[in-house]
Amino acid sequence: MLREGLKMSPDEGQEELEEVQAELKKKDEEFQRTKLLNGPGDVETGTSITVPQKKWLHFISPIFVQALTLTFLAEWGDRSQLTTIVLAAREDPYGVAVGGTVGHCLCTGLAVIGGRMIAQKISVRTVTIIGGIVFLAFAFSALFISPDSVF
Template identity: 90%
Template structure:
């Protein structure tokens, strides 16, 4: 996701820097205002509602998996009898949860603010630094979500995170007004 965004942002280097600089500043301001508006309109327990939906979906998937195991019958290891469902070769290396997590993450990230921000940053700054920084940042955020997501979701609301994100975007836009497009930043 980030490398393709960086390549697209790098392609915009044929446009004079002053134009991409002010367009990106405007985009940061627009994203910041939108996030602040969304955050202020959210109910304080909106994240809890999403968490409950996800937990219900996981429970449904687990029950479906248990039913499938019961239909296939028990495995008798000593006699060499296993389930009648043939396992495809690629499934030996890639688990269904991997495919689901990859697909959900890919679709959620495609065209969202982080991808557009990466394009904007790659147009303004060093594409290699943006690619490395964006990839590491995304890995850390995803890792944090996997490891401590539930605990964090109970402590910090989605509303708070959205408002903080809006403030950060507005801070980038505001700071860009005081930095010359031709400066080394």
């Protein structure tokens, strides 16, 4: 991670942010055009032109399914998952499971709530370098601190 971070340009993530914003704008415009073309339906009868949905979609939002799938696929086999596996093998697996879940929830929550602001203030390069330093710190602590030692 340190090597990747040091090789990155300072504005590496800015291009991706701009791509996502352009794609969202395009989808919003497409949605508005579709809405205008289909019309509001018959106001007097209260009917509208809708696509029939399956019953399970009433309980599960499509954005929920998309976010779940995206997060699962993005996290599968990455450094944080591998590090969690090593930590769980070395320490209490229940504590690692709870700590990993809470940590991921906090990180994802921070990304959802302040993602745009953070992306404009902190570069991907900085986050990658900090992540590399944290991984090295945990590696050294695993080398020199016994799992049985109590602080």
